[in-house]
């Protein structure tokens with residue numbers, strides 16, 4: 001049974017067609033990445049999946065009692081507001097301190113519980129947002145360009161953490177990224193979107209597909225090279241390898 005099934009989805013804004021006949025499914029425990037140029041409908045797809053926008057045509061169905069955790073691109077907080085990470089994670093109330101430390105551990109930052117939110121680095125802050133999404137123990141984690149503003153090492157290490165989260169909690173992950181070369185080693189499946197689905201498959205298949213290359217240019221050869229490089233060396237020291245791997249983009 002799929003967690004999410006999207007059938008022939010069309011989304012329009014006035015005369016603009018954002019999504020045209022998009023069909024896909026997300027199964028339990030898989031990591032699916034959506035890549036696509038600006039304006040290709042990636043955010044519209046996520047918003048249709050969480051029910052924030054109504055399809056013009058087609059439909060989105062969820063598994064019964066599906067719990068979704070959402071990690072936004074960014075969250076603007078008032079820097080002058082003195083608030084600790086654990087208080088931030090319990091803003092809505094009803095969250096136990098065990099829930100908080102478990103979520104922070106899953107997000108890879110158990111030491112940040114008492115830290116001031118305004119003093120976190122970009123990468124630490126994104127992990128706190130990840131912890132916030134994990135508190136409800138979601139079946140599906142949605143990430144919308146969650147590493148914007150991080151450098152390539154920061155993004156790579158964040159996506160590695162996502163893979164760890166999937167491995168420890170068993171949740172499925174659907175994420176949007178511009179950076180196929182960074183996310184691909186953490187993805188089981190990649191869907192390339194340009195209003196419609198251009199191509200999909202394993203990261204290696206998508207990176208070498210002519211449809212993908214037509215959208216992202218010939219520099220994507222570097223994506224494939226990096227993907228192979230990482231897989232040759234396993235995931236344990238990906239940070240280290242990212243430092244030494246030249247990405248041709």
Ligand SMILES: Nc1ncnc2c1ncn2[C@@H]1O[C@H](COP(=O)(O)OP(=O)(O)OP(=O)(O)O)[C@@H](O)[C@H]1O
Pocket residue numbers: 013016017018036037038039040041042043044045
């Ligand atoms: N609220 C809206 N009103 C009108 N048009 C919209 C609205 N939201 C999105 N669009 C249009 O729909 C198309 C798809 O936008 P969407 O934000 O889904 O793409 P995206 O792939 O997420 O883009 P980006 O990578 O730039 O974030 C674009 O042409 C955009 O201008």
